[in-house]
Amino acid sequence: MENQSQRGTPTKYKPEYAAIARQYCLMGATDIDLGKQFGVSEKTINNWKKQYPDFLQSVKEGKLIADMNVAEAFYKRCIGFEHHEVTREGNAPFNPSTGGYDKALLSVTKVVTKYIPPDAGAALNWLKNRQPEHWRDKVHIDLAAEIDLTMNLGDSEG
Template sequence: MARPTDYRQEYAEQARKLCLLGFTDKQLAVFFGVNESTINRWKQKYPEFCKSIKSGKVIADAQVVESLFNRATGIEVTEVEVRDDGKKKVKRVTKKHIPPDPTAQIFWLKNRQPELWREKSTVANEVKIETSPISSIFEQSK
C-alpha cells in the first residue's frame, strides 16, 4: 500500500511565488520538506503545480534578462527625493543616465553570439618522435 501524498493544492501558488524569487527545484524541495525527486513526481502528477513552477521561473528569468540588457545598453532612471525640513516637504525629481557596463556587454555577447565573441584558446602541440641510437641497433639486428 502506497503512502498518501503530502501534496496540497496551495503548494502550486507557493511554488510560483518562490520561483519568482529565483528558487530552484532543489530549494523548493527543502522548503516543502521533501526530496527533489518528490518535486519531480508532483510536477508529473499535478499539472497545475508544474505550470506554476514554469510560470514563476519564466517571469524571474525575464526580469533578469531585462536587467542585464539595461546594464549592457545603459538606462535613464528617475529618482524622487522627498525632504522634510520641518515646515514643508520638498520633492526633488532627478533624471540620471546610467551608462552601459562593459562587463554586462561582454557577458551578453559571449552568450548570445558565442561563435563571434567566445574567447578561443588554441593550443598547438607538436610531438617529434626520434629513435635513439640503441633502438636503431635493435632494429638492425632483426
Template structure:
C-alpha cells in the same frame, strides 16, 4: 474457475498519503519568481527533491506554475542585464539640507553602458561569434621507441615493470 486476487490490493493508493495541497500552485510560482531552485522548493515544502519531481508529473498545474515562475524570473534578470549592457536612465531623488530644511529634488539619473554585461550577453546569446577562442598549437614530433618491438620483447619489458611494482 475464477482467479483469486493474489494478495494484491485493489486500492490505488500505496504508501504515505501525499503532502501536496492545491495552494502549493500559487506558492511555488512565487518561490520561483524569487529565484528558487527545485532543491529550495523541496526545502520550503519540507519534502525530498524527488517528491517535487513526482508532483510535477502527478499535478500538471504545479509543473506549469514552476515553469511560469522560472520563466518570468529569468526574463526579469535578462531585462536587467540588457538594460545594464546598453545603459539606461531611471528616476531618482536628490536629498539635501538647505537652510536647515530637507529639500528633495526629483531627477533622472543616467547609468552608462556596462561593458561586462554587454560581453556576458553577447557570449551567451551568440557564442559562436563572441566566446573566447582558445587556439592551441602543438609543434614537434611524436616518437615511440617501442613501436618496432616484437611481442616477446614487449612481454619482457612488461614483466620487468610489474616486478618493480
C-alpha cells in the same frame, strides 16, 4: 483486495502549494529549493509537477517571470539605461520597528534622472552567448614539440 491507489505513503502535497511555489520561483527558487521549503526531495517536486497540473503551471509561470525580469535587467546593463532618483525630505520620525522613516510623512523635494552607462563585461557576456562564433574566446594551443631521442641499438654486454 486492496486498491492500487491506496498503497504507499500518502502525499504531502496540498493545493495551496501551487501558489506558494509560484512565489518562491519568482524569487529564483530551483526545484531543489522548493523541495527544501516543502520538506520533500527534488524527485518528489518532479512527481508533483507530473501529478498536479496546477502545481506545474505555477512553477513554470514563476520561473518564466523571474527569468524575464532578470533578462530585462541584464539587457539594460548591457546597453545602459536611465533611472529616476527621488529625494524625499520632511520631519518624519524614525520608526525603529521598520528601521526607516514613514514615507507618507516625507515630501518629494527633487527627482533627478541619472544615466547608468553600459557595462562592457555584461555586453561581452551577452555577445559570447548569443553569437559564440563571433565572440567566444579563441585559444591557440601549439601542439608542436621537439623531441630529442637517442637510441643505442648495439650489443649490450651481458
